Amino acid sequence: MSENNWREKEPSLEQVLDRYNGDINRFTVLKIDVDRRGFVYSDEAAKLVDPNKHHVEPSDYMTADGKKFVFPIGLTLRDGTTICGGPALTTQNKNREPYIIDADNGKLYITDQGEKLEEVEFWEKPDFYDKVTSNGTPMWEIATARPQRITITPGVKCHFWDTPGEGCKFCALFAGHRLDDGEVRDEKYFQDVTETVAEALKQKGRFASFHMTSGSTLSGREIFDDEVELYIKTLQAAGKAIHSSKFPTKLVASGFSKRQLERLRDETGMTGYVTDLEVLNKDLFKWVCPGKARLVGYDEWKHRLYEAVDVFGKGQVHCGLVGGVENAQPNGFSDEDAALKAVLSEADEIASHGVSFSECVWNTLPKSYFAKQNTPTLDYFVRLALGLSEVRKKYGLAVYIDDYRRCGNHPNTDLARIEKW
């Protein structure tokens, strides 16, 4: 149970739906709230998990805490959109009760206080998951997947964490890997990548995009040079399984210089780039992302986003955000209206340079510095999604690389599904 009476303090799901009736659909609003509050499975729902059929992860891969329970990594809604993330990541948040995924007659439902809100299904396991490369490596160790994308993470450590206190404060993604030395990425690894991608593509109709991301690697002649080199080798390895010089690709990575971006464009099949300012406020950036602020800086990171548009084109570059983190205390906004006004004003400036936005819903993940923070209201997140969507439309920015199909974790790009360009 929640330790406070939060339901009395903020508008409910139904109240928010009534308030924005016609402006935003109930699937996206529910998905935002499930992301915000988290979810757990009832015992009956957990009985429906079939590791031979459903996409499960063998451990809590994000926080790498060694727990051995197995849970599905995502859910699908009736409209075909997805909810990402295992319940282990969210259940420690005591500020609000999580939604409960319950079962009835063999079907799964998102429920709250006993009320069925929407039917959901588990993601299906990709066919390549049980295969092994010629080197004997299980392919699930080389790539993971969302329903329509292959994901490869060649670098498992984020080196902003190397200096104590310089990791991003909301992040748990690499928190568990702070002390790892990283994986060996030799020729055997790149051969495994080629074979895994080739095997994945045998599943016709499954994948619509190749996705790659890692923690930041700061080393090299210029900062991030070694990270760029690793991506180039990995993308080239993946490209050996594809007969086109360019293919639907999204790289979520550090803020690269124009020279580094041109290398990625010229030497690989890469078509889309996302780099994360995380919070659209220069002062808060210094507090929330101290490593990024010290080594690159807010203004330079923005400048690099703009240069990326020159390299990859309008609509092919997104700025990643942790939506809502601008309200973190004690340095963030204490008034949601003021926060939204500031964020959307800065978003307007950035979008005017051809950059779109991929906002996640800030969830206070265990092991993150912000684990005990309280996140904004559902009303705030809905206004943020609608506001970013309006900014994007104002500047004629299409969503090609980070939409409901190729990612599924960004409310404003989900809304682009019914936009025409």
Added chain:
Amino acid sequence: MSAEISKELKDLISKEDTIKVIASISPQGEVHSAVKQSVTVDENGQLIYLEFFEKSQTNINMVNSIWFDKNISVTIISADNRSFVIKGKTIRSRVFGKEFEKYYRLYEEREKDNDLVAVYYIEPLEIYEQTFAVQKAQHKEKYPLYVHLDKYAEETE
């Protein structure tokens, strides 16, 4: 409340020379209709519509139908000019998964370039025949006074 598609209509929908037209509502409230030969009926009596274009107006409108509870209609026109209308509610969109992949492979076998983007499941709500002769008879019986007076004029010659 679901309506049941008769065997006769199912057979008609499955014929290659039958024309199928989906009418749907855009997010801006505009009506759009398009010939969509990939409409079929599944074993549960639901209409299935296979969409091949991410940014077609029909695809956008089908999502709009699920998101905002806007019904759609499918008009079925036989080779001998009989026509039927099925009003329906779009209840699910599959854009991945084994069931999606089954249709993906089926249509890729028919034409290699086919690139399925979504499978829509439509619950029939109301079904009626709109063949001209049938509609004329039904209308005359139900609204006998909606008629020009000259139809009642005495024959003078």
